[in-house]
Amino acid sequence: MGKEINLKDYxxxxxxxxxxxREIKALDDLVFSGRHIVTLEELGKVKKTGxxxxxYNIKTxxxxxxxxxLFCPISEIPYDFKSPIGYCYRVGIHPDFxxxxxxxxxxxxxxxxxLSRGVEDLRLSVRPENFISLKMMFSQDFxxxxxxxxxxxxxxxxxxxxxxxxxxxxxxxxxxxxxxIKELVPTPINEPSAEKYREKxxxxxxxxFCGVGIDNFGIEFAR
Numbered sequence: 001m002g003k004e005i006n007l008k009d010y011x012x013x014x015x016x017x018x019x020x021x022r023e024i025k026a027l028d029d030l031v032f033s034g035r036h037i038v039t040l041e042e043l044g045k046v047k048k049t050g051x052x053x054x055x056y057n058i059k060t061x062x063x064x065x066x067x068x069x070l071f072c073p074i075s076e077i078p079y080d081f082k083s084p085i086g087y088c089y090r091v092g093i094h095p096d097f098x099x100x101x102x103x104x105x106x107x108x109x110x111x112x113x114x115l116s117r118g119v120e121d122l123r124l125s126v127r128p129e130n131f132i133s134l135k136m137m138f139s140q141d142f143x144x145x146x147x148x149x150x151x152x153x154x155x156x157x158x159x160x161x162x163x164x165x166x167x168x169x170x171x172x173x174x175x176x177x178x179x180x181i182k183e184l185v186p187t188p189i190n191e192p193s194a195e196k197y198r199e200k201x202x203x204x205x206x207x208x209f210c211g212v213g214i215d216n217f218g219i220e221f222a223r
Contacts (some may be wrong), residue, residue: 015052031092086119174198179222
């Protein structure tokens with residue numbers, strides 16, 4: 001971190017204008033470069049069926065973060081859900097502003113908006129090797145409930161590749177669970193090729209475990 005960030009200098013608004021949608025598109029291109037990039041058509045669908053959030057600097061008006069909330073599926077997302085489930089499509093922070101807690105500010109706002117629209121279970125996906133995002137989502141009471149080997153397919157040049165994801169969930173009624181069995185899966189951090197660990201995780205989920213936390217040693221599963 002090379003700069004001072006005051007969270008009070010940032011606010012969140014709902015994106016409505018075409019200009020702001022183009023700004024979100026430009027930010028998304030930067031944040032998710034090399035992976036699935038959201039299109040203007042997708043953003044148009046989200047605007048109609050959900051909410052586009054922009055995190056911006058109050059003094060300059062510059063947008064530094066984005067999040068997309070859906071209340072029904074769109075064709076671009078290979079995850080089927082229906083009310084009272086909502087889906088947070090993505091949470092993106094400009095690379096120069098990552099690590100200051102702005103992602104948490106965004107996801108908290110998404111959660112509040114979801115609740116206000118009758119959502120009782122908010123879902124999202126996280127790449128298994130994305131330690132920072134997993135840690136943030138666990139801190140916001142999300143749990144891993146599914147592992148999808150081929151959540152979506154991406155274009156990298158002319159090659160299609162699988163994009164494994166964890167599906168995480170946060171419910172309106174958080175029940176205090178007395179976990180009897182716990183198991184730590186030592187997952188390599190930021191290493192895309194870790195299939196043997198993913199196979200173990202998939203097996204645990206099928207046995208009724210859910211992911212409840214993460215540290216430098218791995219992901220903790222419990223039931």
